[in-house]
Amino acid sequence: MKFIDEYCNVELSQRLVERIRHKSAREVRLMEFCGGHTHAILRYGIRQLLPPTVEMLSGPGCPVCVTANADLDKAIALSGLPGVILASFGDMLRIPGSYSSLQKAKAEGADIRIVYSAMDALRLARENPHRSIIFLGIGFEATAPTIAASILEAEGERIDNYYVFSIHKLCPPVIRALLQSGEVKLDGIVCPGHVSAIIGSQPYEFIAKEYGIACAVAGFEPLDILLSIDMLLAQIESGKPEVEIAYRRGVRPEGNLRAQEIMGQVFETCPATWRGIGEVPQSGLRLRQEYQRFDTEKAFYVDPGPPREARGCLCGDILRGVKWPSDCRLFGQVCTPEHPVGPCMVSSEGSCAAYYQYQSHEAALSK
Amino acid sequence: MCLAIPAKVLSIEGYQAEAEIAGVTRQISLRLTPEVKVGDWVLLHTGYAINVIDEDAAKETLKLLEEMCEVY
Numbered sequence: 001m002k003f004i005d006e007y008c009n010v011e012l013s014q015r016l017v018e019r020i021r022h023k024s025a026r027e028v029r030l031m032e033f034c035g036g037h038t039h040a041i042l043r044y045g046i047r048q049l050l051p052p053t054v055e056m057l058s059g060p061g062c063p064v065c066v067t068a069n070a071d072l073d074k075a076i077a078l079s080g081l082p083g084v085i086l087a088s089f090g091d092m093l094r095i096p097g098s099y100s101s102l103q104k105a106k107a108e109g110a111d112i113r114i115v116y117s118a119m120d121a122l123r124l125a126r127e128n129p130h131r132s133i134i135f136l137g138i139g140f141e142a143t144a145p146t147i148a149a150s151i152l153e154a155e156g157e158r159i160d161n162y163y164v165f166s167i168h169k170l171c172p173p174v175i176r177a178l179l180q181s182g183e184v185k186l187d188g189i190v191c192p193g194h195v196s197a198i199i200g201s202q203p204y205e206f207i208a209k210e211y212g213i214a215c216a217v218a219g220f221e222p223l224d225i226l227l228s229i230d231m232l233l234a235q236i237e238s239g240k241p242e243v244e245i246a247y248r249r250g251v252r253p254e255g256n257l258r259a260q261e262i263m264g265q266v267f268e269t270c271p272a273t274w275r276g277i278g279e280v281p282q283s284g285l286r287l288r289q290e291y292q293r294f295d296t297e298k299a300f301y302v303d304p305g306p307p308r309e310a311r312g313c314l315c316g317d318i319l320r321g322v323k324w325p326s327d328c329r330l331f332g333q334v335c336t337p338e339h340p341v342g343p344c345m346v347s348s349e350g351s352c353a354a355y356y357q358y359q360s361h362e363a364a365l366s367k
Numbered sequence: 368m369c370l371a372i373p374a375k376v377l378s379i380e381g382y383q384a385e386a387e388i389a390g391v392t393r394q395i396s397l398r399l400t401p402e403v404k405v406g407d408w409v410l411l412h413t414g415y416a417i418n419v420i421d422e423d424a425a426k427e428t429l430k431l432l433e434e435m436c437e438v439y
């Protein structure tokens with residue numbers, strides 16, 4: 001496919017790896033924030049190709065994984081309300097909550113529909129005027145504007161049975177929280193690609209300025225990721241951290257202003273609770289006053305009970321970059337993609353799922 | 368979840384467009400990228416074009432990569 005195949009060029013990738021090996025003088029620790037990057041890095045074996053001096057940690061960039069059980073439990077409870085159709089991206093269905101999952105709720109009779117787009121959820125609202133359509137609004141800055149756009153569309157068409165349960169999360173505030181905690185020491189961050197297509201590269205400036213950490217925004221093909229690593233090493237070597245874009249075909253420094261405008265029109269920031277990280281100020285999005293009639297928080301009341309965490313699951317630590325999937329005693333034994341214990345084993349962007357899928361079990365355990 | 372793929376816009380009607388994704392034609396929304404023209408490539412995420420792909424930048428990056436790797 002155009003804009004993908006060229007960036008998978010094996011020969012060029014090999015030469016770039018050579019260059020990185022040659023360049024890498026001292027030990028550095030980099031974090032790929034985004035779960036999509038974690039998958040690409042494991043899928044193309046990039047971790048093994050890098051010199052031993054370059055350590056790559058995975059970050060919390062998996063929207064499904066960082067969803068707190070309390071929010072997931074609420075979504076499951078909402079799906080059980082009479083007259084409700086709950087529309088969700090497919091990724092969420094198999095995530096185990098405290099007591100159940102959306103998939104179990106669906107098997108037990110809840111009307112839960114998998115949608116590919118907020119447009120599909122809106123279509124459900126048009127086609128089912130006597131039902132309440134609740135869309136599970138999950139995702140980072142790449143997804144939130146699409147859901148904001150669907151709300152504006154619903155408003156324009158006077159659709160009054162469309163609601164959004166907004167558990168969106170924002171990336172720069174959680175990066176700040178991770179760095180502030182001081183729990184992981186990093187030299188560089190591979191910044192998310194499609195989130196940055198919306199927000200641009202400017203919101204990461206504080207990472208370089210305040211924390212002295214190198215930043216490079218990356219795409220998802222091998223050459224994109226290798227280029228970002230090359231940029232990070234050069235920044236670290238020169239002692240001049242900044243924010244570079246290794247994904248210029250998809251990301252401009254200022255981002256997509258129209259999408260930012262739509263997102264800002266419908267949503268305002270609020271505190272949000274992240275799995276494993278806790279409450280992070282300004283890291284969530286809730287509907288603004290003017291759009292409250294689309295807000296499930298205002299229209300429905302559910303009490304799913306106190307949230308519980310799965311015993312032995314280390315997802316929270318893995319999301320903070322302080323543990324590896326291989327540190328979890330349940331990995332590959334009790335917890336598999338078929339029988340997931342935690343969200344990191346289910347989501348297409350989860351670290352445990354990536355290790356399980358792309359590395360042999362032994363390799364993952366000996367990491 | 369945050370995946371986006373390149374799609375080529377074939378026709379536009381208001382905020383709706385037809386786009387080709389790996390040989391398949393689909394309806395997409397241009398609400399977030401109203402500047403899109405027929406023939407443009409966009410990054411498609413959950414049915415919405417979230418950005419126009421900058422073809423010049425794409426070529427420049429490839430050229431940069433070639434140059435960087437010349438001596439290796």
Ligand code: SF4
Binds near residue numbers: 312318332341
């Ligand atoms: S292997 Fe399973 S139980 Fe262990 S951390 Fe990963 S998702 Fe949680």
